[in-house]
Amino acid sequence: MALIEASGLTKKFRQAVKEPGLVGSLKHFFTRQYKDKLAVDHIDLSVEAGESVAYLGPNGAGKSTTIKMLTGILVPTSGTLIVDGLVPHLRRQQNARNIGVVFGQRTTLWWDIPVVESFNLARDIYDIPAKRYKKNLAEFTELLGLAEFMNIPAGKVSLGQRMRADLCMALLHDPKLLYLDEPTIGLDIAVKDSIRKFVRRQVDERGVTVMLTTHDLGDIEDICNRIVIIDKGRIIHDGDLKALKDNYARDRVIHFQLARPPVSMDPICAGLPMCDVESDGLALSVRFDRFKFAAGEIAAAVMDHVEVVDFKIDEPEVEDLIRKVYLGQLSLTAPETAAALEPAVASEA
Amino acid sequence: MAARLRPLRRLVYIYFRCLGQQMKAILAYEADFVILMISAGIVQISGFLFIWTVFARIPNINGWTFWQVVMMYSLIFITEGVGSLFFEGTWRLSRLVYTGEFDQMLLRPVSPIVQVLAGAVGFNGLGNIITGGMLLAVSLGNVNVAWTPGRALMLVILVASAATIRVAINLGTSATAFWIRAPWSMVPFFVHQLGEFAKYPITIYSLGVQAVVVVVIPFAFISFFPTAYLFNVASWGVIGLITPLVAIYSLIMGVWAFNFGLKRYESTGH
Amino acid sequence: MRHLRKYLSLAKASLEIIFVYRAGFLVNQIGSIFYVVAMFYLWQVIFLGKAGNLGYFTWPQMKAYLLIAFLLNSLMTWFDEWQMGQDIREGRVATDLARPVDFQVKRFAEAVGPVPFELTSALCIGAIVAVAFGGIAFPSDPAHLALFVLSAALATLLKFAFIYCVSMIAFWTTGMNGIQNARFAIQSIFSGALIPLVFFPDWLRAIASVLPFQSMVSTPALTYLGTMDGPTTALMIGIQVAWAVALLLLGRLVWRSAVKAVTINGG
Numbered sequence: 001m002a003l004i005e006a007s008g009l010t011k012k013f014r015q016a017v018k019e020p021g022l023v024g025s026l027k028h029f030f031t032r033q034y035k036d037k038l039a040v041d042h043i044d045l046s047v048e049a050g051e052s053v054a055y056l057g058p059n060g061a062g063k064s065t066t067i068k069m070l071t072g073i074l075v076p077t078s079g080t081l082i083v084d085g086l087v088p089h090l091r092r093q094q095n096a097r098n099i100g101v102v103f104g105q106r107t108t109l110w111w112d113i114p115v116v117e118s119f120n121l122a123r124d125i126y127d128i129p130a131k132r133y134k135k136n137l138a139e140f141t142e143l144l145g146l147a148e149f150m151n152i153p154a155g156k157v158s159l160g161q162r163m164r165a166d167l168c169m170a171l172l173h174d175p176k177l178l179y180l181d182e183p184t185i186g187l188d189i190a191v192k193d194s195i196r197k198f199v200r201r202q203v204d205e206r207g208v209t210v211m212l213t214t215h216d217l218g219d220i221e222d223i224c225n226r227i228v229i230i231d232k233g234r235i236i237h238d239g240d241l242k243a244l245k246d247n248y249a250r251d252r253v254i255h256f257q258l259a260r261p262p263v264s265m266d267p268i269c270a271g272l273p274m275c276d277v278e279s280d281g282l283a284l285s286v287r288f289d290r291f292k293f294a295a296g297e298i299a300a301a302v303m304d305h306v307e308v309v310d311f312k313i314d315e316p317e318v319e320d321l322i323r324k325v326y327l328g329q330l331s332l333t334a335p336e337t338a339a340a341l342e343p344a345v346a347s348e349a
Numbered sequence: 350m351a352a353r354l355r356p357l358r359r360l361v362y363i364y365f366r367c368l369g370q371q372m373k374a375i376l377a378y379e380a381d382f383v384i385l386m387i388s389a390g391i392v393q394i395s396g397f398l399f400i401w402t403v404f405a406r407i408p409n410i411n412g413w414t415f416w417q418v419v420m421m422y423s424l425i426f427i428t429e430g431v432g433s434l435f436f437e438g439t440w441r442l443s444r445l446v447y448t449g450e451f452d453q454m455l456l457r458p459v460s461p462i463v464q465v466l467a468g469a470v471g472f473n474g475l476g477n478i479i480t481g482g483m484l485l486a487v488s489l490g491n492v493n494v495a496w497t498p499g500r501a502l503m504l505v506i507l508v509a510s511a512a513t514i515r516v517a518i519n520l521g522t523s524a525t526a527f528w529i530r531a532p533w534s535m536v537p538f539f540v541h542q543l544g545e546f547a548k549y550p551i552t553i554y555s556l557g558v559q560a561v562v563v564v565v566i567p568f569a570f571i572s573f574f575p576t577a578y579l580f581n582v583a584s585w586g587v588i589g590l591i592t593p594l595v596a597i598y599s600l601i602m603g604v605w606a607f608n609f610g611l612k613r614y615e616s617t618g619h
Numbered sequence: 620m621r622h623l624r625k626y627l628s629l630a631k632a633s634l635e636i637i638f639v640y641r642a643g644f645l646v647n648q649i650g651s652i653f654y655v656v657a658m659f660y661l662w663q664v665i666f667l668g669k670a671g672n673l674g675y676f677t678w679p680q681m682k683a684y685l686l687i688a689f690l691l692n693s694l695m696t697w698f699d700e701w702q703m704g705q706d707i708r709e710g711r712v713a714t715d716l717a718r719p720v721d722f723q724v725k726r727f728a729e730a731v732g733p734v735p736f737e738l739t740s741a742l743c744i745g746a747i748v749a750v751a752f753g754g755i756a757f758p759s760d761p762a763h764l765a766l767f768v769l770s771a772a773l774a775t776l777l778k779f780a781f782i783y784c785v786s787m788i789a790f791w792t793t794g795m796n797g798i799q800n801a802r803f804a805i806q807s808i809f810s811g812a813l814i815p816l817v818f819f820p821d822w823l824r825a826i827a828s829v830l831p832f833q834s835m836v837s838t839p840a841l842t843y844l845g846t847m848d849g850p851t852t853a854l855m856i857g858i859q860v861a862w863a864v865a866l867l868l869l870g871r872l873v874w875r876s877a878v879k880a881v882t883i884n885g886g
Contacts, residue, residue: 013618068618073455075616089615096458108453112374124366125459127359153374381794388801395808402814402823403665411664473797535646542650545657553664558656 001085003176003209004047004070008079011040011065039065041233042079049176052203052210054220054241057230058326063213066230067179070211071099084176097126100170104182107162108169109154115165116150119172126173133172140168143198160191167195171202178202180212184219196222217319229325236325248330249321250291253314254298256284259307271301360463367467368435375470382472389476393426396548397484413550416491417580421572423484425548427508428515428571430477436516438468439523443534446526446614455615462607466520494581507575507589510596514571517596517603524603527610540566547572570595625720626728633732637697645740648693652744655689659752675817679756680844686745686755687771687840688812693741694775695782698730700802703786704795716878723783723870730779756844763845766852770839773859778835780866781806787870790877811837831866834859 017033040062047053057063068074069081072088072095081088088095101108109118123133141147144164149157154165163183170178180199184192200223202208212223220227220241227244229237237244261281262268268284269277275298276287284306286298295313302308324330376382400422404415432439442465445451454464485508494500522537529535543561547568551559562568570592576582578589637644659682666678676684706712715722749755758764785802789795807813809832816827816837827833838855841847847855 011618065618068452071456073452073615074618092455093458093460096456099456101453101456103453106450106453108456110370110374112377113370117370117373121366121370125363125457127458381792381797384792384801385794385797388797388799388804391801392804395804395813398808398823399813402818402820403661405820406818407665410661411668473800531643533643535643539646539650542653545654549657549661553660555660558660 002046003049003051003084004045004211005082006043006045006070006079007081008042008044009040009066009069009076009081010038010042010078011062011069011074012077013037013039038233040069040076040230043230043233043235045228045235045238047209047211049209050203050207051226052200052224053212054224054227055211055213055230056220056227056322061230062233063230064181067181067211067213071095071101071179097173098175099177099179100173100175101179102163102166102170102181102183104163104180104185107154108166109162111155112153114151115146115154115157118154118165118169122169122172128173132174136172136174137168140171143201144168144194160187163187163191163195167198171208174206176209178208178210180210180214180219182214182216183212184214184216192216192218193222199223217322229322231326236331244321246291250289251287252290252295253285253287254295254302255312255314256286256299256302256306256308257310258282258284259309262306268302268305271304272298360460363459364463364467367464368470371467371470372472375472385471385473386476389430389473390480393422393477393480393484396422396426411550411552413552416488417576417582418549419484420488420576420579421550422548423481423488424508424511424572424575425544426477426481427485428512429544430474430479430481431512432515432519433471433474433477435470435474436466436519437471437474438464438466439516439519440534440537441465441469442523443526443529443537444532447530447532451614461611462520462604465523465607466516489579492580494579500579503590504579506593507578510592511571511575513596514567514592514599517599518566518568519603521599521603521606524606524610527614544568544571567595567599626724629720629725629728630732633697633729634736637733637736641736644696644736647696648740648744651692652689652748655685656748658685659748663752676815676844676846677756679754680846681815682749682752683755683757683844684815684840686749687843688810688836690738690741690745691771691774691778691836691839692812693737694734695730695779696737697733698726698779698782700782700786700789700795700799704789704793707789708793712881722874723867726783727779731775734775758843759845763843766856767839767843770842770856770859773856773863774835774839777831777859777863777866780863780870781831781835783870784866784873787873787877790881806832806835809833810835811840815840831862834862 013036014034015037017035043066045066055063055066065074069076070083070088072083072090072092075089083095084098086095086098109115110121119137122128123130128136141150144167146161146165146168149161149165154162157165167183178199183199184195187195196219199210203210203223210223212219214220224241226239227237227241228235259282262279262284265277265279269275272286272288274289274292278285278287284302286302288298299308299311321330397419400415400418403410404418409415410418442451445454445465445468451461454461457464489504518540519537522540523534525536526534543566546554546558546562551562551569551573554562559569563570574585574589575592576589577585578587578592580586662681662685663678666681706715715725758767782802785798786795788798792798809827809830811827811833812835816824816833819827834855838859842852842856
């Protein structure tokens with residue numbers, strides 16, 4: 001049985017429709033009118049223990065609504081949801097023992113007391129056995145470098161320090177499930193990196209299951225195996241991250257720097273079928289499907305016809321891919337063939 | 350039986366743990382703490398000065414004497430103090446819901462009510478309790494009734510009941526935060542102000558006002574009826590005896606209101 | 620006078636803000652009217668009962684007195700010590716220091732902006748209470764009313780000046796809650812808002828007469844009621860002016876040293 005099992009999960013909000021101004025308020029007082037908003041539309045989601053899932057979608061897609069239902073703080077309108085054998089909103093406190101949460105925008109620490117006191121409070125609140133608490137605390141202190149600001153109130157530490165402390169806070173009670181919401185927002189690259197590595201390590205070594213919502217695709221690449229994309233309340237993609245890249249992010253681009261501008265582009269393009277070639281003076285770039293050609297082949301084909309001084313290879317960008325999905329330019333309903341990929345390539349050119 | 354009590358004991362323990370942390374945080378600002386205490390004292394002294402000045406001119410109000418009114422004031426202050434010192438958190442609820450911070454309380458394996466109640470400490474409450482206590486002690490000295498152990502016990506019960514009623518009112522009205530999204534608590538403040546009426550014998554008010562402070566929001570049971578009982582005032586004193594029942598009822602209603610609001614919050618989100 | 624425009628727009632902005640928060644403001648007002656209503660009941664019992672005749676006022680005059688106290692207390696509520704503390708903590712004071720505005724005048728402009736709204740609201744609520752309790756006394760002639768308006772304006776200015784001075788403490792301490800409560804309590808009793816100063820015992824009356832608070836409520840209220848003779852009225856209003864000027868100047872002095880402290884310590 002999966003750790004998270006959602007079936008037909010739906011959340012409908014009733015929003016009051018009110019005309020602006022005093023007249024509107026008065027009218028509303030007497031005759032209420034409502035509009036239904038379908039935030040989450042019959043989604044099916046199954047997450048096994050130990051998976052690390054990125055939950056993506058444009059703003060307003062229904063991500064936070066889904067997470068709120070998963071954590072038990074929002075009651076679903078319909079559908080079934082079982083997390084570790086419990087219905088979250090019915091057994092909220094019990095579910096809370098199984099989960100750890102890190103919000104990038106807000107801290108879970110108590111603001112005015114030293115960080116270590118927040119941890120001690122967590123120990124009491126989660127009933128963590130003394131020995132386990134000591135062991136976890138020591139381990140996280142070392143891994144996350146918390147020792148330097150343990151005794152400083154949370155309100156006075158830097159953002160990076162606070163985020164690390166929040167991570168420790170979330171994991172002290174050995175939760176099975178870790179929810180991360182924008183965990184690296186606003187952080188510098190070094191701290192981002194150490195946090196991602198830390199989370200990944202928890203997944204690999206402790207078998208923690210991770211649900212990550214973020215707009216930072218570096219987070220996804222480093223932490224997650226699986227990517228679920230939601231838009232307008234529906235899941236439009238759910239699958240392996242590697243497979244996603246393999247199926248959709250197949251473009252690599254090699255940028256060549258030439259000794260002389262090419263006399264004619266025809267022989268070059270003839271040697272690179274199904275590739276997108278661009279030329280601009282001494283610069284030449286070739287976009288190719290990495291499953292069809294190896295970089296070496298492309299380079300060789302180019303060098304057959306022109307003298308190359310230098311070159312650079314661009315790797316497939318998940319960012320690019322996701323952006324296209326959000327903009328509606330790319331539909332991830334089935335693995336694409338090369339032919340179907342061409343319209344996307346064309347729009348890029 | 351012990352097993353049944355264990356979750357309750359745990360809640361109490363968590364409550365005091367959280368409250369203690371809040372207190373520690375505030376005590377770090379010593380100067381502010383002292384000023385708060387002193388200011389609470391000044392507020393009450395000025396209230397006392399007011400009654401004293403009034404009674405310097407007239408012998409009684411509707412038959413109620415100076416010391417009886419002082420006792421009513423003292424009960425208002427003491428219960429206010431208990432509310433501020435131990436249960437100030439209710440005043441924060443509106444803000445917590447408004448900013449979304451309240452969700453964090455729902456993500457912890459502890460009753461949100463306990464977390465809310467333990468969420469803040471108002472040290473002016475300590476000042477209120479101390480000066481209120483002194484006023485109470487002095488006014489008790491002017492009670493012309495024989496003190497029996499039963500009466501003394503009843504005093505303790507009445508003060509505890511009065512405090513409970515006050516806290517229950519705060520908790521219950523704070524639940525409006527789940528319906529009215531605002532950065533500060535409007536309805537709780539509004540209702541709290543009704544407590545002004547509880548400072549004086551309710552016999553001076555019109556029937557409508559009396560009905561409100563006795564039945565709708567039982568402020569009269571915080572000050573008036575306990576005072577009537579302790580001073581052994583003819584027919585009113587007897588009603589004082591049901592104060593503990595009113596306290597239990599208020600507490601149940603307060604908790605129910607909170608949970609009702611919480612359910613709505615969980616189904617409508619923000 | 621180009622400067623005036625600057626402050627006028629600040630005042631206007633302040634008025635707009637309070638209008639946005641009108642719900643909260645009104646709830647505050649209705650909350651404080653409970654206190655007034657309780658007072659009405661209390662004094663009604665005292666005046667109309669056989670318990671005593673207080674001699675100095677008639678019941679209609681007492682009702683007027685209480686409502687004027689309520690009215691004056693309703694003005695300039697948008698400005699308090701706690702707000703100053705917040706402004707300091709959230710860096711608004713720092714940005715103000717970098718702007719070409721006079722700190723005190725700016726605060727005054729922001730404090731006085733909402734007054735039209737507060738005044739209207741208080742008059743409406745007060746009128747309802749007045750009618751419910753059978754009406755209040757009115758000044759015998761327009762001259763008295765005009766004097767009252769002058770006195771009330773001075774009282775409001777004075778209130779601002781005093782609170783401004785006290786709020787300067789915020790530069791040296793955290794948390795202004797306690798100080799504000801204390802100031803309000805002392806002000807309540809010594810301004811005559813809780814009880815007319817004539818009812819005080821002599822020694823308390825003596826203390827009250829040297830404090831600025833009586834000029835905040837008692838003086839304008841008595842001016843309205845016309846219970847003071849000509850010379851006394853002139854004297855009391857003169858005292859209002861004196862206190863207002865003194866406190867405004869004191870405020871400016873304290874502010875200067877506060878700024879020095881802040882800029883030296885880096886806020």
